[in-house]
Amino acid sequence: MIIAVDGPTASGKGTIAKALAAHFGVPHLDTGLLYRAVGRQVFLDGRNPDDGGDALAATSFPESLLDDPELRSEATGGLASRVSVHPSVRKALLERQQTFANQPGGAVLDGRDIATVIAPHADAKLFVTASVPARAQRRWLEMSRRGENVTREEIEADLAARDERDRNRAEAPLRQAEGAALLDTSDLSPETAIAAAIALVESQAVPR
Numbered sequence: 686m687i688i689a690v691d692g693p694t695a696s697g698k699g700t701i702a703k704a705l706a707a708h709f710g711v712p713h714l715d716t717g718l719l720y721r722a723v724g725r726q727v728f729l730d731g732r733n734p735d736d737g738g739d740a741l742a743a744t745s746f747p748e749s750l751l752d753d754p755e756l757r758s759e760a761t762g763g764l765a766s767r768v769s770v771h772p773s774v775r776k777a778l779l780e781r782q783q784t785f786a787n788q789p790g791g792a793v794l795d796g797r798d799i800a801t802v803i804a805p806h807a808d809a810k811l812f813v814t815a816s817v818p819a820r821a822q823r824r825w826l827e828m829s830r831r832g833e834n835v836t837r838e839e840i841e842a843d844l845a846a847r848d849e850r851d852r853n854r855a856e857a858p859l860r861q862a863e864g865a866a867l868l869d870t871s872d873l874s875p876e877t878a879i880a881a882a883i884a885l886v887e888s889q890a891v892p893r
């Protein structure tokens with residue numbers, strides 16, 4: 686069974702995707718991590734994330750970079766959002782994601798374009814969203830726990846800028862795919878959101 690989970694940053698899609706993978710016993714790929722690795726590699730190379738050539742060169746990042754804790758930072762998230770607008774970068778990461786999605790037994794992938802581009806044939810599709818204040822509050826808590834000093838206003842502004850870039854880019858913009866179920870997690874606890882996601886997947890997917 687292939688499960689596609691799309692949505693904006695800090696919507697809860699990562700937590701939900703991980704829980705779905707555990708529940709249905711299939712592997713999980715956080716595709717945002719691949720774009721974050723490209724963004725981080727551009728930075729390490731001292732190159733320009735807005736230049737298509739520089740960003741494409743960074744897609745050959747070493748596998749060990751995927752374990753770099755710096756990938757989770759806001760700064761790397763911003764770089765990821767900038768390198769991800771280049772069609773050449775998206776193309777370079779496509780095969781890896783499709784191979785993961787199509788492995789025997791199925792998989793859960795979360796990202797921005799899983800149900801629209803990577804796996805439009807997915808058995809279940811979720812579009813996970815939440816209000817900007819709810820997402821900013823979660824991100825703020827996460828960052829405060831890590832000792833990062835940032836205000837909620839700064840986070841809200843950053844989220845809004847990334848949403849704008851992800852939704853309005855020409856190539857694979859963030860949008861709810863046809864047939865995808867909408868799950869708004871603004872007022873839901875993680876447990877309630879996960880239970881709702883499992884129910885939505887079960888209602889969509891036809892057992893094989």
Ligand code: C5P
Nearest residue numbers: 694716717718720765766769796797798
């Ligand atoms: O999900 P996450 O916040 O880790 O993603 C970082 C950035 O990578 C996003 O803002 C988006 O621009 C990009 N991305 C993408 N397509 C995906 C996953 C992430 O363009 N499938």
